Amino acid sequence: VSDTRAGGEFLTAPPALAPRPLDEIDTPALLVDLPALDRNIGRMAAFFQGRAARLRPHAKTHKTPRIAERQMAAGAAGITCAKLDEAEVMLRAGIPSVLVANQIVGPLKTARLARLSRLGELIVAVDSLANAREIDEAAGREGVAVNVIIEVDVGMGRSGSRSVEQTLELAGLVERLPCLRFRGLMGYEGHAVFVADKDERARLAREANALLVSHADRLRDAGLAVEIVSAGGSGTYDTAGLHPGVTEVQAGSYATMDATYRRILPEFECAVTVLATVISRPAADTVVLDCGMKSITRDFTLPEVRDGDGGAEVVRLSEEHTVLRLASGRAPAVGMRVELIPGHGCTTFNLHDVIHAVRDGVVVEVWPVAARGGSR
């Protein structure tokens, strides 16, 4: 395992490679509890065991090949990515099949997509005729075939075909273009995944999955082979994973979780925290930490203090500070350590070069967040 992120050198001491106690790790530091991570991966894998649909975990959350490898070892069909930067990192790490659940547009990106298609099975989501044509041309120049699925908007109101007619026209074109290989459809029910009421969440997800499957049925009626029908996120894995006709589920956050998903997915554990040091206790009810929004996101919701720590609550984040308000007098003193659970895992992993993998208070491995910052 390299102890530097790809292309970069650490200005301070490199992270530990030998096991060492947490208190020897400088802060702020991104931690992943290894037993909790493995239990989450195992729990999700067990759900998919023996089912028609398979799990293709979204790696935009952790951006870390070492975690993707654990997900593959637990039976995943491949990995989902949002960007080519992530896909390249995963393919080069040996992940055999990567779905880019996003549009890859423009001459620079489509040329790169075609080149990366040499590294393993790479599948990309398309939702316009123009994009299908430019990928076909880039693939032709590179002398490869590019795997394509068509994205359908199943109610989120983001990218994707908005009608069966649009899907049919696009699939027909993809099928005819010489350097594209039509593989199927995807439709992410992002409007459903965070709905707090479980029944309502499942209802919205079923509706979205049914719409996606209806597009797949119409394509089959038109003579197309629809191999992949990909849906779902962590909030809807147990609906999408059971929906007849859905073949793959793109859940990502479940592996490490966050404070937002923790409220609706009690079956998974929060494995990710940011370790911080108390740098100030300016008043009896106030503590200030050495991490701010440059090391933990304020996306979705403010971070939560792990284990409650005597009723401490995050009230403010600035760039390099977190302010905690204390409900009781049991406050951590200056120099003590506190673990925060991020409100959103995906936008927190992206702020760190490495993950400290922790078992029973000991950092046992350090993993580069190899695709961190990879937004291209």
Ligand SMILES: Cc1ncc(COP(=O)(O)O)c(C=O)c1O
């Ligand atoms: C296209 C797509 N698929 C799947 C997911 C699922 O991710 P999560 O497991 O975090 O809900 C997302 C999340 O944003 C997404 O954008």
